[in-house]
Amino acid sequence: MWAGMSGFSFSLTATDGAARCGVIATPRGTIATPAFMPVGTAATVKAMMPESVAETGADILLANTYHLMLRPGAERIARLGGLHRFMNWQRPILTDSGGFQVMSLAGLRKLSEEGVAFKSHIDGARHMLTPERSMEIQALLGSDIVMAFDECPALPSDRARIARSMRLSMRWAARSKAAFGDRPGHALFGIQQGGLERDLREESAEALRAIGFDGYAIGGLAVGEGQALMLECLDYAPRMLPKDKPRYLMGVGKPGDIVGAVKRGIDMMDCVLPTRSGRTGQAWTRRGQINIKNARHADDPRPLDENCTCPACRNYSRAYLHHVFRAREIISAMLLSWHNLQYYQDLMAGMRAAIALGEFAAFEKSFHAQRAEGDIEPL
Amino acid sequence: MWAGMSGFSFSLTATDGAARCGVIATPRGTIATPAFMPVGTAATVKAMMPESVAETGADILLANTYHLMLRPGAERIARLGGLHRFMNWQRPILTDSGGFQVMSLAGLRKLSEEGVAFKSHIDGARHMLTPERSMEIQALLGSDIVMAFDECPALPSDRARIARSMRLSMRWAARSKAAFGDRPGHALFGIQQGGLERDLREESAEALRAIGFDGYAIGGLAVGEGQALMLECLDYAPRMLPKDKPRYLMGVGKPGDIVGAVKRGIDMMDCVLPTRSGRTGQAWTRRGQINIKNARHADDPRPLDENCTCPACRNYSRAYLHHVFRAREIISAMLLSWHNLQYYQDLMAGMRAAIALGEFAAFEKSFHAQRAEGDIEPL
Numbered sequence: 001m002w003a004g005m006s007g008f009s010f011s012l013t014a015t016d017g018a019a020r021c022g023v024i025a026t027p028r029g030t031i032a033t034p035a036f037m038p039v040g041t042a043a044t045v046k047a048m049m050p051e052s053v054a055e056t057g058a059d060i061l062l063a064n065t066y067h068l069m070l071r072p073g074a075e076r077i078a079r080l081g082g083l084h085r086f087m088n089w090q091r092p093i094l095t096d097s098g099g100f101q102v103m104s105l106a107g108l109r110k111l112s113e114e115g116v117a118f119k120s121h122i123d124g125a126r127h128m129l130t131p132e133r134s135m136e137i138q139a140l141l142g143s144d145i146v147m148a149f150d151e152c153p154a155l156p157s158d159r160a161r162i163a164r165s166m167r168l169s170m171r172w173a174a175r176s177k178a179a180f181g182d183r184p185g186h187a188l189f190g191i192q193q194g195g196l197e198r199d200l201r202e203e204s205a206e207a208l209r210a211i212g213f214d215g216y217a218i219g220g221l222a223v224g225e226g227q228a229l230m231l232e233c234l235d236y237a238p239r240m241l242p243k244d245k246p247r248y249l250m251g252v253g254k255p256g257d258i259v260g261a262v263k264r265g266i267d268m269m270d271c272v273l274p275t276r277s278g279r280t281g282q283a284w285t286r287r288g289q290i291n292i293k294n295a296r297h298a299d300d301p302r303p304l305d306e307n308c309t310c311p312a313c314r315n316y317s318r319a320y321l322h323h324v325f326r327a328r329e330i331i332s333a334m335l336l337s338w339h340n341l342q343y344y345q346d347l348m349a350g351m352r353a354a355i356a357l358g359e360f361a362a363f364e365k366s367f368h369a370q371r372a373e374g375d376i377e378p379l
Numbered sequence: 380m381w382a383g384m385s386g387f388s389f390s391l392t393a394t395d396g397a398a399r400c401g402v403i404a405t406p407r408g409t410i411a412t413p414a415f416m417p418v419g420t421a422a423t424v425k426a427m428m429p430e431s432v433a434e435t436g437a438d439i440l441l442a443n444t445y446h447l448m449l450r451p452g453a454e455r456i457a458r459l460g461g462l463h464r465f466m467n468w469q470r471p472i473l474t475d476s477g478g479f480q481v482m483s484l485a486g487l488r489k490l491s492e493e494g495v496a497f498k499s500h501i502d503g504a505r506h507m508l509t510p511e512r513s514m515e516i517q518a519l520l521g522s523d524i525v526m527a528f529d530e531c532p533a534l535p536s537d538r539a540r541i542a543r544s545m546r547l548s549m550r551w552a553a554r555s556k557a558a559f560g561d562r563p564g565h566a567l568f569g570i571q572q573g574g575l576e577r578d579l580r581e582e583s584a585e586a587l588r589a590i591g592f593d594g595y596a597i598g599g600l601a602v603g604e605g606q607a608l609m610l611e612c613l614d615y616a617p618r619m620l621p622k623d624k625p626r627y628l629m630g631v632g633k634p635g636d637i638v639g640a641v642k643r644g645i646d647m648m649d650c651v652l653p654t655r656s657g658r659t660g661q662a663w664t665r666r667g668q669i670n671i672k673n674a675r676h677a678d679d680p681r682p683l684d685e686n687c688t689c690p691a692c693r694n695y696s697r698a699y700l701h702h703v704f705r706a707r708e709i710i711s712a713m714l715l716s717w718h719n720l721q722y723y724q725d726l727m728a729g730m731r732a733a734i735a736l737g738e739f740a741a742f743e744k745s746f747h748a749q750r751a752e753g754d755i756e757p758l
Contacts, residue, residue: 043702047709049690072677072702080680080698088694298451301459311428315467319459323422323451330426333709 008187008214010246014356018265021355024246026144027185028092031059033246034262034351036344037094037270042067043087046275047333048341050089056338057345060092062270065137066101069127070120074140082142095143097134099150111151131175147217148176150191155225162195169193170207177211187214189248192241195220196233205240215246222251231260238265255284255347259367262351263360274344278337281325285343286370292336296378297322310342311335387566387593389625393735397644400734403625405523406564407471410438412625413641413730415723416473416649421446422466425654426712427720429468435717436724439471441649444516445480448506449499453519461521474522476513478529490530510554526596527555529570534604541574548572549586556590566593568627571620574599575612584619594625601630610639617644634663634726638746641730642739653723657716660704664722665749671715675757676701689721690714
């Protein structure tokens with residue numbers, strides 16, 4: 001797996017059933033897997049200083065090509081020294097290809113073999129994304145892990161549409177690989193599509209393996225199908241992908257989704273949930289989800305989670321967190337986002353340790369048992 | 380000036396003309412004067428972690444009795460261990476008396492000799508503030524420096540109204556002193572009123588001196604009269620107050636106001652301006668005010684102020700600050716508030732050093748000369 005001083009490499013350090021524990025090495029630092037990537041959509045992990053994101057234990061974050069190409073613009077970020085410098089994050093960054101968000105956010109989309117023409121949701125300006133332009137933008141940003149440009153239909157969708165879309169994405173994957181070229185120290189990941197159709201997932205995996213990527217993502221899940229169907233797909237989809245490369249499940253998810261995905265052999269994930277929840281007063285703890293707005297917290301001197309090391313739990317009562325949320329103070333988003341990111345990173349660290357010890361099954365059991373207890377009793 | 384291990388004391392360490400440099404000692408730490416107090420209205424300095432407020436060099440912050448009595452409630456904060464613990468700020472806290480904000484924010488006010496009855500601007504609930512209740516609330520909060528309860532008319536206001544209001548405030552000051560009682564380690568400040576009427580200011584100062592306080596505030600300025608009239612009043616008002624006690628100018632102000640006030644013998648100030656400006660994209664630097672929203676910053680790789688040590692200036696370009704402001708990202712408020720608070724604290728530190736060296740006049744000249752230069756040229 002050795003890939004040279006300035007290379008990109010992945011090595012597995014332990015497995016436990018289908019679950020895997022490993023290390024991705026990049027010139028900007030190593031990433032312990034399974035890894036959760038906080039989302040820094042518009043060159044900021046919302047309500048967080050980047051130093052604080054690093055303090056939670058995040059080795060890598062995700063940024064969105066679609067958002068950054070529209071504002072402030074990829075060429076501008078390149079002139080300013082690249083995304084790492086722009087947003088003051090020196091560890092690895094993975095960028096998505098823009099494909100997913102063009103489909104979910106942009107106006108007046110027109111899909112063709114060439115790519116997607118669309119209007120910006122910010123100012124209505126016309127843009128075009130193609131595999132080649134997506135590779136160019138991600139290079140301008142200076143992304144460490146680049147995603148192939150793909151198209152992803154929402155679920156449920158009919159089989160013919162899913163097949164057509166997947167085959168288009170595979171042709172775009174080949175164009176992405178050609179456009180990416182040879183960039184030592186930077187990785188290109190292909191994205192498996194095929195919805196919930198096992199044979200289409202297999203066809204997609206074959207196409208990607210034939211092209212050859214530095215890592216493989218599972219796309220087209222967490223788009224409305226529900227946890228049960230997603231996990232069912234993850235029972236077979238990961239093992240269609242090369243064992244010796246990182247497997248990244250895009251856009252997932254809730255803590256329960258994450259544990260289920262890691263159990264099935266996923267190495268990387270990303271989701272806006274910890275930060276988005278933090279801004280709406282939702283906190284995730286070992287004992288489930290807490291709505292800090294609830295009146296039961298108004299006089300509660302206890303921390304959100306007495307075992308958590310984040311500032312929200314070390315330095316503040318539930319009563320304070322309740323107060324600042326009700327008063328719409330910015331520190332509410334700051335503290336709850338930090339807590340939730342800490343919870344997610346602690347969850348990943350717990351799973352990595354369990355896999356290394358061959359105790360993932362016990363970890364999973366305890367994870368569900370603690371959540372089943374529910375939040376601590378009101379005082 | 381020695382006031383015992385657990386006492387409150389003030390000592391002057393240098394003077395330069397009317398300008399003074401000193402130290403306030405409290406059981407929770409010392410305060411270098413002239414001091415600027417960031418405002419933590421609702422138990423948070425908006426968009427700032429308290430550790431970051433301390434990092435800027437703030438020795439003390441101000442919290443608002445009116446806001447805290449309404450939400451989350453003073454008795455609740457007392458049950459939770461007091462305001463310092465509640466908001467995770469272990470250094471000194473000054474609380475205002477609630478009088479000013481009842482007048483500016485509350486609905487359906489009814490003023491009487493007893494106090495002010497009003498309706499909460501949050502939920503319409505009926506409340507009453509009196510000197511006795513204000514002292515009780517500030518004690519429940521655990522404030523280190525307590526302000527006497529006063530009434531403050533907006534300017535311009537006719538002389539008869541100002542005189543009537545000032546005399547009521549002086550009767551309330553005596554009741555505040557009686558209600559405050561003996562609280563070692565906690566200080567009570569009286570508030571001079573009298574608008575821009577010199578003889579009323581003198582009458583007010585005499586009344587306060589007769590009662591006797593640990594410090595003296597100048598109230599009723601920065602309420603619409605403009606800088607010239609305010610500084611004219613400060614040419615005489617501070618020296619009506621005891622020389623050996625801290626003099627606090629309430630609610631001031633812009634950097635130019637602050638320099639003018641310190642020149643005239645003011646030791647303490649507070650203002651929401653650095654944090655409020657930060658949230659609206661305004662940054663204060665040695666060379667004046669910057670509107671980060673302005674298109675000239677979109678491609679500018681330079682920091683706001685190359686001599687500033689705050690994270691916004693150390694780690695980010697103007698282009699980034701422009702981008703996150705335009706994208707309405709929370710980090711925009713976080714970084715600009717931090718920068719502005721750092722600027723204010725650096726300004727105070729600069730004045731303290733200049734006074735100690737007997738070079739305040741040169742400092743003031745340089746302060747105005749730098750501002751006259753205006754912002755650095757666009758690239």
